[in-house]
Structures are given as C-alpha cells and as structure tokens.
Amino acid sequence: MGPLKGIRVVEMAGIGPAPFCGMLLADMGADVVSVDRLTPSDLGFAIERRYDLLNRGKRAVAVNLKSPDGIEAVLQLVRSADLLIEGFRPGVMERLGLGPAPCLEINQRLVYGRMTGWGQHGPMSQQAGHDINYIALAGVLDAIGPKAGAPVVPLNLIGDFAGGAMYLAMGLMAALLEAKTSGQGQVIDAAMFDGAVNLMTMHHGYRQAGIWAPSRGSNLVDGGSPYYTTYRTQDGKYVAVGAVELRFYRELIERLGLAGESLPDRDDPTQWDALHQRLATVFETRTRDDWARHFAEGDACVSPVLTMEESMTHPHALARHNFLHAGGVAEPAPAPKFSRTPGQVRHAPVTPRTDTAGTLRHWGFADDRIHALATVGAIAPV
DSSP states (O other): TTTTTTTEEEEESSHHHHHHHHHHHHHTTOOOEEEEEEOOOOSSSSGGGGGGGTTTTTTTEOOTTTHHHHHHHHHHHHHHSEEEESOOTTTTHHHHSSHHHHHHHHHHOEEEEESHHHOOOTTTTOOOOOHHHHHHHTSSGGGSSEEEEEEOOOIIIIIIIIIOOOOHHHHHHHHHHHHHHHHOOOEEEEEHHHHHHHHHHHHHHHHHEEEEEEEOOOSSTTOOTTEEEEOTTTTOOOEEEEEOOOHHHHHHHHHTTOOOOOOOTTTTTGGHHHHHHHHHHHTTSOHHHHHHTTTTSSSOOOEOOOOOOHHTTOOHHHHOOOEEEEETTTEEEEESSOSSSOOOOOSOOOHHHHHHHHHHHHOOOOHHHHHHHHHTTTOOOO
8 A cells, every 4th residue: 555554644625736745645655635625716727526636546525614613623634644735825724723833732743744836934925926937036947948049838847846746745754754753743844936946956056167058058958969959850740869978979870870970079069059950950851750769779868759648658658557547547657666565546536525524434533523514514515
C-alpha cells in the first residue's frame, strides 16, 4: 500500500497544487481525506469527477464550513491526522476557526502545510495570482523563450506543481520525520513564488559566474545552443536534441552525416545561429518518426517530441508502466517507484457528497454522530 501507509492526511479541497500534493501522498499510501464545501465554489469550469485525477485515491467529505458543527467535525478529523494541507489565501483558515493555533492545540504532533502563491507574509501575500505571475516575479519566465520573441509560458508546471506542490510535499515529509522524534508538529509555509525562486539556484550561480547570458534563447540549456534545442522535421513535427557533452555531440554529427564537413564552432556562441541553421537543414530532410528510428539506439540524445497521447504508447513508457488505464480513463502512474513498498492508485476520484458518511466512519466517527451532523446540515445528507 505504499511507504506512507498509516499516515493520515486532512486536505482542504481546492484546485491545482494543493490537491496535487495530496494526490502524491495518496499515491504513496497515505489515507487522505479531502474536505470539500457542502456547496462547492464556482471554479469557472466543470470537469466530470472521474477525470479530476488530482483527487484519485482520496476519501472525501462535504462539510458546511459556515456551521460550528461542521468546523467541529473537521477538528475531529484533525485530532487523528498526521498532516494537514490547505491552499487558501492567508487568514482564511483562521477565520474559519481552523488555523494552526486551534489545530495544533488539539494535536501537537500535527504538521500543518500551507500552500499559497506569495506566502503567509510579505507585501503581496494577500494578492491574487497564478503560476504565470509567480514565475514572472521569480525570474523564471523571462529566461524561457526564443531570443527574438516573447517569453514562453511553460504550462503551469513550474509555479503550481514544481515550485508549489513538490516543495510542500518535501516540507511535509521533512517535518513529519522530525515530528516522529520530537513529538512536535509545525507549520509549513510553502509559497509557489519561493519554490520557483529556489528552482533557479543553478542558473543564479551560472549568472554570477559569467556563463549565463541575460537574454533568453542565448544559453546552453534555454534553446539557444544548437545542440540543446528542437528542430522541425519534414512532416512539420519536431525532434529534441540534447547533445551537450562533446562525445554525444560528436555522435550526433556523425549520425547526421556531417562528420567530414567543416562546421561552425560549437563552442563559440557567435556561431551558434549558423550551426543551428546547418543542423536544421538536415533534420528537415526526414520525418520525425524516421529520425526517431534512426536515433533509437546510441547516445546522440535525440528524441521525438511526442504529444500527450503518443507518449502513453511509447515503448519505454510501456516497459516502465508509466500509465494506468481503468474505467475508461488513462492517467500517469505513481512516481517514483519503490522496490518494496510501491505506491498505487487505489481508486478513482470519489464524490464528496456521496462519500461523506463512509469516510467519517472510517476515521472513527460514530454512526449517531454522523446522523446528528447530517440532521443539522453540517455535512452532506446520509
């Protein structure tokens, strides 16, 4: 059931990074209960529950968070939890009566994880924002894109999921490990802005060492170098080239049939455009899949740029069982892989209103308590 079997997590329902963090924990075996509002807020879009994959493997309850009985029900969950995850603006949980103080008062070993865009304090802490805003101020967005073009939005992977959810998960695990020794919980302030800044650590070092140019599309790993970029193929698709090391680059040149040609110096950035154009001319002579077969073996570091659908059937993804298929839904498998206690997706996303009674019962609520809460409208009807 995964390395986190026996760990209990209360997650305040939301969208994006906080539920993704909860999904990671559930995939690893944690018992995660998502606390949703009795009347969910309008998110501006609708998704069929079975496709709401960030809620896979979790239990769920629908609670009236405006009701004192509803808040008391959540606190009862907190009493037996190891971790709590919330992704509201600073102050919201306090106004609900579910802030760190009351939660840690009733459960001193609780690790209380807070996910926000800008953090719990600072001049922007109360402002709205999204991934694109956090990575813009973090210096990430300016570094991504072509030399003569606008910054390119890298989906919402860097701020939301890498800088946010992954850093929160790491913080939760570190604090949980410490709490096992000290018996004391603590609060994790995981800001997506902070995580995005931290992800740029290597690049800040390179910048100060004078080996990172300030203009995007002009550096080793930002698409500027002709041996770490993408090339259009004959059929209008693309291949990705990552032949950074000299021995890999030599193999690339040889397998492109250019070994005997006098090429622009790969180590001279002023000649990168010329070298890129020469390689582009060659890559345009064959289709993407033809190049994929040509470079299927060896160390030239050339890969086809696949769509999401295509990636699911690639031989390497199939061999590593990277995708699961259940109930007509395809989804990425849990990662990373464990030799003795592998993670798993235990079930599809559940509907809070129909799962409430079963979840509360599983977490130790007596039947009469569940019926009493339902009677006063503190939880979904049972």
